[in-house]
Amino acid sequence: MTRKPAAQDTSESTGKPPVVLDEVSKHIIEQLQQDGRRSYAAIGKAVGLSEAAVRQRVQRLLDSGLVQIVAVTDPLQLGFLRQAMIGVTVSGDAQRVADELAGLPEIEYVVITAGSFDLLVEVVCRDDDQLLEVINRRIRSLEAVTGTETFVYLKLRKQTYAWGTR
Structure with missing residues (x-):
């Protein structure tokens, strides 16, 4: 997932x-x-x-490097019951903050964006307590982070890796 x-x-x-x-x-x-x-x-x-x-x-x-062959696990079956996308707003160097966030084990995906957020960060957590820990103590504690907005996943309806061949 x-x-x-x-x-x-x-x-x-x-x-x-x-x-x-x-x-x-x-x-x-x-x-x-x-x-x-x-x-x-x-x-x-x-x-x-x-x-x-x-x-x-x-x-x-x-x-x-065009192709990687990897095993993709289902976080729910491994006991990770909470997934979320977090929009992050920063002041200063977004790339530096992206690099810092990419080093956190709970964070699976970091993208520098244009628009309402400077970064989008996907997290996979055991539960809401761990999600709160990641948001409050890991992301918001970074000096350059000025705001976050969390989008909790309720149900995954589609995920594909078939881009680039059609």
């Missing part, structure tokens, strides 16, 4: 051109998005390549 790690910077901010994928690579990624443990032979059958060719392509995708 938590987002998987994303690239730290966009191609725009890194100065690198965006990666252009051919249709076969996109199809391989789609196969892995459906099941990250799918065999190279099964993927090869689906995309029309040999097992060795799929293995090489997947390795190039991994080596380039």
Whole structure:
């Protein structure tokens, strides 16, 4: 239920051109998005390549940093009953505050934004007491933080990792 790690910077901010994928690579990624443990032979059958060719392509995708294969857990099944998105307003350097918040273990996701908030922070906590602790003692205690607004998740209706291939 938590987002998987994303690239730290966009191609725009890194100065690198965006990666252009051919249709076969996109199809391989789609196969892995459906099941990250799918065999190279099964993927090869689906995309029309040999097992060795799929293995090489997947390795190039991994080596380039374009693709990560990770296990995604369900926080509810692990006893983390409270998830929330917290909008954070800061004075001064938002990147410094983002870096500080990214170091907190309860925080799963940190984004520097434009708009009403300077940062959006996703937290996964055992319960409301831990959420209160994170907000009051970990986030609001940072000198540059001038305000927060918390959006508690009631029910997750959709989560997908299928971007970039369609």
